[in-house]
Amino acid sequence: MAMIEIKDIHKWYGDFHVLKNVNESIEKGEVLVICGPSGSGKSTFIRCINRLEEIQKGEILLEGRNIYDKGVDVNELRTEVGMVFQQFNLYPHLTVLQNVTLAPIKVRKMPKSQAESIAMELLARVGIHDQAKKFPVELSGGQQQRVAIARALAMKPKVMLFDEPTSALDPEMINEVLNAMKDLARDGMTMLCVTHEMGFAREVADRVIFMDGGAIVEEGTPEHFFTNPQHERTKAFLKEIL
Amino acid sequence: MNYDFQWNVVLSGEYLDWILSGVKVTCQISAVSLFFAMCIGTLLAVMRLTRFKPFVWFTAIYTEFFRNTPLLVQIFFWYFGSDGLLPRFALDWLYDHDFEFAAGVIALTVYTSAFIAEEIRSGINSIPRTQLEASRACGLSFVQAMRYVILPQAFRIIIPPLISQALNLLKNSALCMTIGVAELLYMAKQIESYSFRAFEAMSVATLIYLSISLVVSFTITQYNKHFMRTVSY
Numbered sequence: 157m158a159m160i161e162i163k164d165i166h167k168w169y170g171d172f173h174v175l176k177n178v179n180e181s182i183e184k185g186e187v188l189v190i191c192g193p194s195g196s197g198k199s200t201f202i203r204c205i206n207r208l209e210e211i212q213k214g215e216i217l218l219e220g221r222n223i224y225d226k227g228v229d230v231n232e233l234r235t236e237v238g239m240v241f242q243q244f245n246l247y248p249h250l251t252v253l254q255n256v257t258l259a260p261i262k263v264r265k266m267p268k269s270q271a272e273s274i275a276m277e278l279l280a281r282v283g284i285h286d287q288a289k290k291f292p293v294e295l296s297g298g299q300q301q302r303v304a305i306a307r308a309l310a311m312k313p314k315v316m317l318f319d320e321p322t323s324a325l326d327p328e329m330i331n332e333v334l335n336a337m338k339d340l341a342r343d344g345m346t347m348l349c350v351t352h353e354m355g356f357a358r359e360v361a362d363r364v365i366f367m368d369g370g371a372i373v374e375e376g377t378p379e380h381f382f383t384n385p386q387h388e389r390t391k392a393f394l395k396e397i398l
Numbered sequence: 399m400n401y402d403f404q405w406n407v408v409l410s411g412e413y414l415d416w417i418l419s420g421v422k423v424t425c426q427i428s429a430v431s432l433f434f435a436m437c438i439g440t441l442l443a444v445m446r447l448t449r450f451k452p453f454v455w456f457t458a459i460y461t462e463f464f465r466n467t468p469l470l471v472q473i474f475f476w477y478f479g480s481d482g483l484l485p486r487f488a489l490d491w492l493y494d495h496d497f498e499f500a501a502g503v504i505a506l507t508v509y510t511s512a513f514i515a516e517e518i519r520s521g522i523n524s525i526p527r528t529q530l531e532a533s534r535a536c537g538l539s540f541v542q543a544m545r546y547v548i549l550p551q552a553f554r555i556i557i558p559p560l561i562s563q564a565l566n567l568l569k570n571s572a573l574c575m576t577i578g579v580a581e582l583l584y585m586a587k588q589i590e591s592y593s594f595r596a597f598e599a600m601s602v603a604t605l606i607y608l609s610i611s612l613v614v615s616f617t618i619t620q621y622n623k624h625f626m627r628t629v630s631y
Binding site (some may be wrong): 208231232234235238239241243245246247249258259263264307308311337395 | 539
């Protein structure tokens with residue numbers, strides 16, 4: 157059974173057809189990179205997977221369970237699907253450690269000491285355990301994004317969604333975030349990454365999909381995608397960004 | 399000007415006791431009303447932001463209605479008009495206890511909560527929507543996200559306007575003398591009619607209102623300074 161099964165999904169914003177008949181199947185442990193021009197629906201696509209956006213047609217199955225079923229608890233679903241945003245979106249009024257422990261303590265009802273030791277492990281894994289007592293504003297963008305990754309991991313999700321995680325970073329900070337993501341991929345996390353970091357795609361992606369106008373235009377292994385793209389639109393896009 | 403100032407008349411003996419008891423009642427009625435006004439104001443603000451139509455309509459009507467009618471009219475309404483509003487047993491209970499105080503608290507609470515709701519709503523709106531998204535994406539419910547992420551940030555931003563609402567409430571509480579709540583102004587007025595020392599009695603009342611306001615404002619500002627350093631966008 158696939159980890160995530162996406163069948164014929166459609167979404168409209170009013171009259172605007174944002175997602176058109178998107179089909180995809182993601183295996184456990186697979187890393188999928190989604191790229192495409194802005195406005196192509198790639199962010200909307202991954203935001204449908206934790207229901208930050210609602211689809212109007214089709215279905216999304218997480219381990220065989222339809223996440224749009226009436227009986228599904230959205231909050232519980234979201235604990236299984238971690239998300240990292242372009243703008244980090246850390247809680248500015250809480251320390252780094254509190255950012256990571258908030259959801260485990262409040263949602264999972266985990267004792268504070270246990271949540272903190274898990275958080276410290278995760279912060280160590282992304283290399284910022286020595287900043288645990290600081291507030292987000294005191295950290296660099298790259299450090300903040302790594303905290304955001306630790307925060308998402310604290311819920312022990314089965315899938316991680318990354319929505320342009322390096323687009324808001326200064327160039328010299330991009331690698332530290334990508335390295336944290338590569339570690340995660342090597343540890344077998346199922347990941348969907350909207351990104352324009354083609355180096356990352358080449359190195360860790362199992363598959364790359366290219367979206368345009370709300371539909372998947374081309375998909376394949378990184379090898380195929382970068383050396384032998386079939387679609388004109390993909391070729392034009394690659395020419396722009398490589 | 400040959401007015402003979404006699405401060406010691408007002409500030410000694412029985413009159414001093416009256417003033418002190420008036421200060422106590424003023425502080426009590428303001429504190430109790432502020433507490434309820436904050437609770438109701440927060441609830442109204444969150445209800446309005448749920449985008450659930452009946453909630454939105456209810457809160458919009460509530461705030462517009464109570465912000466745009468005179469407080470004195472509202473005080474009279476709750477005091478004289480509650481006969482028609484409350485069930486018998488509730489009225490009996492209130493008459494046995496301090497009905498003036500209760501009517502005053504209800505009027506001040508309802509009136510102030512309408513203003514506080516608007517302040518809190520604008521505070522919540524000033525927090526980027528992505529904060530709500532980030533907390534929901536971690537599995538927090540709407541209420542948890544409000545409680546632990548949005549409101550703590552919103553409150554820090556709106557502390558200054560909330561102080562001025564609290565001080566307005568304190569000053570507005572003086573209107574409750576009209577329904578016989580024995581608060582500070584009521585006592586000052588009583589001293590004036592017993593002693594004919596109008597200037598002294600009113601001066602003392604004025605200075606006491608002023609000092610309470612300044613102390614409250616100073617304390618909260620200091621408290622807030624301590625926290626503001628962590629919030630910035």
